[in-house]
Amino acid sequence: MVTKDFTKDTKELIDNLKGICASYGLGNDGNEFKIITQVFLYKFMNDKFGYEVKQLEPKLKASESWEQEIAEYTDAQYEMLLMRLSPDSAQLKREHFLSNLHNKQNTEEFAKLFDDTLRDIAIFNNEIFSVKTGTGAKITLFDELSNYITDRSQRDNFCRAVINQLVNFSFEKIFHQKFDFFSTIFEYLIKDYNKDGGGKYAEYYTPHAVSKIMASILVDKPVNNVTCYDPAAGSGTLLMNLAHAIGEDRCTIYSQDISQKSSSMLRLNLILNNLVHSIQNIIQGNTLLTPYHKVGEKLMTFDYIVSNPPFKLDFSDYVADLDSKQNHDRFFAGIPNVPNKDKDKMSIYLIFIQHIMFSLSAKGKAAIVVPTGFITAQSGIEKKIREKLVESKMLRGVVSMPSNIFATTGTNVSILFIDKTNTKGDIVLMDASKLGTKIKEGKNQKTLLSPDEEDLIITTFNKHEAVEDFTVVVSYEDIKAKNYSFSAGQYFDVKIEYTDISPAEFETKMTGFKTNLDKLFAESSGLEIEIKKQLASLQFNV
Known part of the structure; x- marks a missing residue:
């Protein structure tokens, strides 16, 4: 029941974030995908960090607010805590916490603070979470999300709305769950995003x-x-x-x-x-x-x-590069020809x-x-x-x-x-x-x-x-x-069914077949006469 209710709550969070995007003119916009998935990821990382430090420090687990308790740590104590985390865990500074953003949401230029926080998290975790391109460049975790709001005067309000949606939700109860749970969540999270215009x-x-x-x-x-x-x-x-x-x-x-x-x-x-x-x-x-x-x-x-x-796709721009001596063993059966039309096929x-x-x-x-x-x-x-x-x-x-x-x-x-x-x-x-x-x-x-x-x-x-x-x-x-x-x-074997019948039954069936054939042949003969008659009546009109 806990997972069922949580799945419902998580989908509701995703829908609410999409609702915020729609309210600020980004409904079905190509950039909505980046905002929804990156905000979702920030919240997940924040809660996962809290969950993991609580496993390391019993007093954090017992505290009503782990963020307030951890704020009392000296810089050296906090650094030691980060060193004890798993190498695969997100590393967050205290100013990265969602609670910190929530407490500062009424400051001027809140959108800048929001973007700077996410950018700093990306830099702080660049070695763990960056995706590389084929040339070695790194694609970091977060974009400057508020910049997708074209009306600058609305950026602070947009970021406040996002933070207020996140602060009343927590992932902590379900971090023990495995693939089947998160696959459902992930499917729902990305279900509206394919091409730049949504879909x-x-x-x-x-x-x-x-x-x-x-x-x-x-x-x-x-x-x-x-x-x-x-x-x-x-x-x-x-x-x-x-x-x-x-x-x-x-x-x-x-x-x-x-x-x-x-x-x-x-x-x-x-x-x-x-x-x-x-x-x-x-x-x-x-x-x-x-x-x-x-x-x-x-x-x-x-x-x-x-x-x-992909089954069908135009790759005519680099066919010559694929069809090379270097690739002979890899593409042993050959490269499809480039058609004159419909290259995308x-x-x-x-x-x-x-x-x-x-x-x-x-x-x-x-x-x-x-x-x-x-x-x-x-x-x-x-x-x-x-x-x-x-x-x-x-x-x-x-x-x-x-x-x-x-x-x-x-x-x-x-x-x-x-x-x-x-x-x-x-x-x-x-x-x-x-x-x-x-x-x-x-x-x-x-x-x-x-x-x-x-x-x-x-x-x-x-x-x-x-x-x-x-x-x-x-x-x-x-x-x-x-x-x-x-x-x-x-x-598959072709099966012929055999049925035991008596000589009398066989004779009856054969008589029926002959009768039906005689009837069909008679109809065919009549149709042949009618067709010839109709053809004879046709005349050429000048």
């Missing part, structure tokens, strides 16, 4: 069911000290599910995404889910053109890779699949969302990739998902599972397209899988069970014989 967040968010299935199939036994990577990370939903399945303290996250907004979302997701130690590995940049994660001059390889790459996902295959460690595993058409294409780059997966004996299986599992696209999708240790075969091909319940989400139709259906997919796949009209378990030779098709339906 849905499909480019950043993979449905929970898809993420859960990918992680649960990849991580089918306990592992420790492993690396996890997403080359097109978005908000990090896939990585968070994967880390949760492994254990947040038993893995290190690596990512790259060309979008600064995505990188900021992923950073927030890592902070919420106790994965701060991986923030240094979040890179904003072009994965295909300038992959960042390397060991020396060679690309780094990873134990687990998850990806829901270039199949960029085929490049990502090849990059992922190249980036797997010797025992690496991967799960990739692909268009279902990929698994049966009879030529081109698609087939070359499938052939490579079979000939290199690194295919684990495919799950074909229900239509509209993504509400914002009508493209049917499948999940491709790769495992470099699956040399003996035993490949699972699953047709889960008939599962799920269709609902309306706005103007779009969406298919939802129930928890039982999610578990059915995961359990059946991991047990390598063959279930009639649902799964088949095949060998590499079986797949070669089917022209490298990864579609389960092409391997």
Whole structure:
């Protein structure tokens, strides 16, 4: 009940912050995203700091106001307290506390004090919380948020409204919660932000069911000290599910995404889910053109890779750079041609699949969302990739998902599972397209899988069970014989039902068939005569 009520209260806080933005002319503005997520993060960090120092100092925990109690510390005592915090914890000066801003909100130029406080927190924690770009520049935690209010006379009031909304709310009761709680909060927090003008967040968010299935199939036994990577990370939903399945303290996250907004979302997701130690590995940049994660001059390889790459995107500006001798091994199947029209329909996902295959460690595993058409294409780059997966004996299986599992696209999708240790075969091909319940989400139709259906997919796949009209378990030779098709339906047995009937029943059925045929032939003959008659009556009019 505590978590249910708190989830409700947290969503109400988010809605209230959005209401403040709307009141000051920022409703559905592109900058609203930055304000909401950064204010939310500031409040979370403030409360997490209070929670952690209370664990270190019993007298702070017993105090009615830990901020007032800590104000009595000498500078040396406070410095010692900061040194005792976890290396992954936010470091706050006493003037950074939310209570300090609340007490000073009636001072002149309060907006400047607000911005200066957030900027100083970012500088003070730059080494822990900064996201890097591909060139090494650092993207700090906070912007000067009041500057998004164009009317300077309203900036102080805006910042006061934000602070007053935060001061009556506390995260402290739920810091013992884990991924499932914060994933719900995070989903709600970002749900309205995709493009600059607002809208849905499909480019950043993979449905929970898809993420859960990918992680649960990849991580089918306990592992420790492993690396996890997403080359097109978005908000990090896939990585968070994967880390949760492994254990947040038993893995290190690596990512790259060309979008600064995505990188900021992923950073927030890592902070919420106790994965701060991986923030240094979040890179904003072009994965295909300038992959960042390397060991020396060679690309780094990873134990687990998850990806829901963009399917169609114009990358014609750097095709020549990708199609080079240097990239020959990485893009072994080739680069899609640049069409004369509709360059935005270039199949960029085929490049990502090849990059992922190249980036797997010797025992690496991967799960990739692909268009279902990929698994049966009879030529081109698609087939070359499938052939490579079979000939290199690194295919684990495919799950074909229900239509509209993504509400914002009508493209049917499948999940491709790769495992470099699956040399003996035993490949699972699953047709889960008939599962799920269709609902309306706005103007779009969406298919939802129930928890039982999610578990059915995961359990059946991991047990390598063959279930009639649902799964088949095949060998590499079986797949070669089917022209490298990864579609389960092409391997299902065609069943002919036999029914025992008597000679009299057989004769009755045959008589019925003959009678029906005679009737159809008679109708056909009459229709033929009528058509000829109509044709004969046609005349040419000048």
